[in-house]
Amino acid sequence: MIRLINIELFKIVKxxxxxxxFLAIFLIxxxxxxxxxxxxxxxxxxxxxNLENDFRLEGKIINxxxxxxxxxxxxxxxxxxxxxxxxxxxxxGEAATGTLxxxxxxxxxxxxxxxxxxxxGFLYTISLxxxxxxxxxxxGFLLFGTGDLIVLRRGVTVIASDDVTWRFFxxxxxxxxxxxxxxxxxxxxxxxxxxxxxxxxxxxxILIGLNIIFTLGAxxxxxxxxxxxxxxxxxxxYFFDFDIDKLVLQQSVVVQFxxxxxxxxxxxxxxxxxxxxx
Amino acid sequence: xxxxxxxxxxxxxxxxxxxQSSDAKKRMxxxxxxxxxxxxxxxxxxxxxxxxxxxxxxxxxxxxxRSPEDIDYKIKGFAFLPKKEMGTTxxxxxxxxxxxxxxxxxxxNQIIKVIPMDINSEIVTGQFWIDSADLVQKMxxxxxxxxxxxxxxxxxxxxxDLPSKIRMSFDVKNQKMPALLTGDLExxxxxxxxxxxxxxxxxxxxxxxQF
Amino acid sequence: xxxxxxxxxxHKSYQNFKAVDDISFHVNEGDxxxxxxxxxxxxxxxxxxxxxxxxxxxxxxxxDGERVDYSNKKYLNQIGALIERPDFYKNLSAYENLKxxxxxxxxxxxxxxxxxLNEVDLLDRKKDKVGGYSQGMKQRLGxxxxxxxxxxxxxxxxxxxxxxxxxxxDMRKLILKINKERRITVVISSHILAEIEKISNRMIVINKGxxxxxxxxxxxxxxxxxxxxxxxxxxxxxxxxCKTHQIPFTNENESYYLQWEEAKINELIKSLNSENISLFxxxxxxxxxEYFLNLTN
Numbered sequence: 001m002i003r004l005i006n007i008e009l010f011k012i013v014k015x016x017x018x019x020x021x022f023l024a025i026f027l028i029x030x031x032x033x034x035x036x037x038x039x040x041x042x043x044x045x046x047x048x049x050n051l052e053n054d055f056r057l058e059g060k061i062i063n064x065x066x067x068x069x070x071x072x073x074x075x076x077x078x079x080x081x082x083x084x085x086x087x088x089x090x091x092x093g094e095a096a097t098g099t100l101x102x103x104x105x106x107x108x109x110x111x112x113x114x115x116x117x118x119x120x121g122f123l124y125t126i127s128l129x130x131x132x133x134x135x136x137x138x139x140g141f142l143l144f145g146t147g148d149l150i151v152l153r154r155g156v157t158v159i160a161s162d163d164v165t166w167r168f169f170x171x172x173x174x175x176x177x178x179x180x181x182x183x184x185x186x187x188x189x190x191x192x193x194x195x196x197x198x199x200x201x202x203x204x205x206i207l208i209g210l211n212i213i214f215t216l217g218a219x220x221x222x223x224x225x226x227x228x229x230x231x232x233x234x235x236x237x238y239f240f241d242f243d244i245d246k247l248v249l250q251q252s253v254v255v256q257f258x259x260x261x262x263x264x265x266x267x268x269x270x271x272x273x274x275x276x277x278x
Numbered sequence: 279x280x281x282x283x284x285x286x287x288x289x290x291x292x293x294x295x296x297x298q299s300s301d302a303k304k305r306m307x308x309x310x311x312x313x314x315x316x317x318x319x320x321x322x323x324x325x326x327x328x329x330x331x332x333x334x335x336x337x338x339x340x341x342x343x344r345s346p347e348d349i350d351y352k353i354k355g356f357a358f359l360p361k362k363e364m365g366t367t368x369x370x371x372x373x374x375x376x377x378x379x380x381x382x383x384x385x386x387n388q389i390i391k392v393i394p395m396d397i398n399s400e401i402v403t404g405q406f407w408i409d410s411a412d413l414v415q416k417m418x419x420x421x422x423x424x425x426x427x428x429x430x431x432x433x434x435x436x437x438x439d440l441p442s443k444i445r446m447s448f449d450v451k452n453q454k455m456p457a458l459l460t461g462d463l464e465x466x467x468x469x470x471x472x473x474x475x476x477x478x479x480x481x482x483x484x485x486x487x488q489f
Numbered sequence: 490x491x492x493x494x495x496x497x498x499x500h501k502s503y504q505n506f507k508a509v510d511d512i513s514f515h516v517n518e519g520d521x522x523x524x525x526x527x528x529x530x531x532x533x534x535x536x537x538x539x540x541x542x543x544x545x546x547x548x549x550x551x552x553d554g555e556r557v558d559y560s561n562k563k564y565l566n567q568i569g570a571l572i573e574r575p576d577f578y579k580n581l582s583a584y585e586n587l588k589x590x591x592x593x594x595x596x597x598x599x600x601x602x603x604x605x606l607n608e609v610d611l612l613d614r615k616k617d618k619v620g621g622y623s624q625g626m627k628q629r630l631g632x633x634x635x636x637x638x639x640x641x642x643x644x645x646x647x648x649x650x651x652x653x654x655x656x657x658x659d660m661r662k663l664i665l666k667i668n669k670e671r672r673i674t675v676v677i678s679s680h681i682l683a684e685i686e687k688i689s690n691r692m693i694v695i696n697k698g699x700x701x702x703x704x705x706x707x708x709x710x711x712x713x714x715x716x717x718x719x720x721x722x723x724x725x726x727x728x729x730x731c732k733t734h735q736i737p738f739t740n741e742n743e744s745y746y747l748q749w750e751e752a753k754i755n756e757l758i759k760s761l762n763s764e765n766i767s768l769f770x771x772x773x774x775x776x777x778x779e780y781f782l783n784l785t786n
Contacts, residue, residue: 242333
């Protein structure tokens with residue numbers, strides 16, 4: 001298995017499209033942070049207008065912590081697309097180019113090959129998230145310095161700067177877990193089709209579709225919402241509550257692990273039984 | 279006969295009333311004078327906020343007092359502080375002429391109601407609870423546009439009769455982002471409290487004064 | 490001579506279409522075994538089933554006497570293959586492509602990569618990206634990856650596809666060299682009879698998923714091979730007759746083609762008549778080539 005993972009990592013590192021994700025993050029983060037640098041005060045004052053009517057606000061609102069928090073929301077759509085570019089290509093892309101036929105003639109079980117690709121996909125996902133974290137906090141720190149984090153969610157929560165680091169660590173872990181679910185989904189779809197576009201479009205369509213359905217129908221679907229994986233993509237925000245609801249977060253981890261398991265098992269099952277016609 | 283008795287009684291009452299008002303006014307003016315005698319100083323502050331929708335831990339820092347209208351805070355991190363206008367407002371009450379009415383006593387504290395003579399004044403009325411040591415224990419100010427706010431003071435013998443603790447209460451408009459907007463679907467409820475106003479409190483503890 | 494590959498009663502259908510219909514054959518050690526059939530006959534499907542790329546509906550495949558077990562892919566250590574196009578990772582060099590496959594094998598000495606590249610005359614281009622290779626170079630690289638792990642059997646599916654006459658000649662030379670010098674058994678499929686005829690010693694002919702003929706090339710290409718074209722409307726009867734008497738046959742455009750000896754044609758006709766099988770036309774075809782040309786026209 002280690003051998004297969006090394007081979008998959010080698011292939012990913014050599015593919016130009018691997019770097020699209022990192023470049024895109026660099027551009028998105030850079031653009032947003034520069035925008036905040038020049039226009040941030042005005043934007044923030046709109047958001048906290050009501051508070052300014054009743055209080056005098058003392059301290060730096062725009063800082064590396066706030067920008068990292070804002071940019072972590074990009075895992076809702078932007079990061080999944082970048083992940084699917086690589087993980088969706090894992091099987092379907094090789095089927096389209098004919099190289100799948102080449103590697104399946106080697107003495108390795110299909111399930112081993114699938115798992116190696118999946119693990120490589122997860123490693124790629126983790127590296128993207130680490131890059132996102134480093135880029136947002138690093139550039140944010142250079143431009144804005146650090147400070148307390150103000151979160152406008154269920155009211156206003158102010159988290160001291162020395163209380164923020166561990167929360168971001170867990171938030172990124174939570175976000176990474178959600179993105180691994182997305183990677184697993186795109187790999188599963190990749191095992192069903194023979195062109196690389198299908199898994200990318202399919203995965204994003206599912207994400208957007210589920211988001212829309214469950215957002216618009218929130219009152220109706222309130223009971224099943226905790227079991228839909230898209231509702232866990234923003235669970236990282238819970239780490240910025242004053243009193244963290246550990247039970248909700250533990251349940252979220254379990255639900256997401258179950259989805260990762262299901263998606264990968266279905267993907268392996270289909271890959272094992274599939275006739276390689278390309 | 280009875281008619282003259284009523285006139286006499288009425289005149290006596292007005293006289294008595296005028297005497298009481300001028301006493302109250304004198305007392306208030308003494309308070310203002312005492313406040314104006316306070317030199318610039320700095321002290322340590324601990325700030326706590328109690329507002330329905332705000333969650334923030336105690337803040338510590340320094341306050342620099344130059345005048346009632348010129349107070350600065352240097353706080354570690356981010357803080358919600360009372361609006362500058364609160365200090366300005368209370369002193370502006372006494373800038374122009376005003377009527378001071380003795381409203382009686384409550385728990386050994388004299389209650390004095392202050393009404394500004396200037397009809398354009400931001401403050402409609404103010405009420406002060408003053409103890410026998412001429413210390414303001416509590417005040418309520420009602421403003422035209424910014425609602426009412428209450429301040430309760432505690433003292434521990436600091437120079438210039440400065441309070442060791444002030445607890446300010448005022449009306450706060452609910453800051454609530456729609457759950458559908460933040461994607462926080464689990465917080466979604468059918469009841470949307472629009473424009474809900476609740477009571478907010480800022481408690482500031484002062485210590486280590488340096489004049 | 491021992492059998493290195495044995496295929497028995499292989500079946501594969503896709504919905505209502507029978508891609509492979511009861512195919513059986515065997516390949517002896519040292520053979521260059523030709524797999525001949527028109528496009529869509531089921532050649533690639535059969536070869537993919539041997540490699541485990543497609544799962545048969547039923548049938549048996551044996552390699553060196555051992556039944557092939559798809560759950561245990563170890564048997565693939567003995568087989569090298571080039572199926573259809575020679576597809577590689579275009580953004581990688583020839584060396585890098587082979588290195589990936591080397592890492593997936595039991596080989597211990599990395600110098601084998603240079604050896605096989607030298608064998609197929611690509612050593613001086615090993616660092617060039619495969620995306621820039623010509624068709625002929627890709628085909629040779631395909632042979633190199635099939636040879637690299639020193640298999641006992643190589644399966645080549647249409648290896649001369651897209652090659653000019655000189656390229657085809659070079660490919661034939663290479664295959665003969667592999668067979669003679671490395672003693673590797675070769676199964677080579679094609680839809681071009683001449684290609685098979687030139688290098689194979691044994692062959693099978695299939696059409697519409699069914700075996701039409703199998704045997705030594707010399708014998709099949711002689712006048713004793715497939716002879717009879719029969720036109721009849723007794724379709725069920727003639728098919729049952731052929732199955733009962735184990736006569737290989739194929740059905741094309743309402744004609745039945747039977748493999749039969751020239752000397753015994755009269756006997757066959759009498760036998761068919763006795764079974765009340767109506768015969769509109771009975772035609773003697775001269776050679777396998779003529780038969781095959783009928784199929785492919």
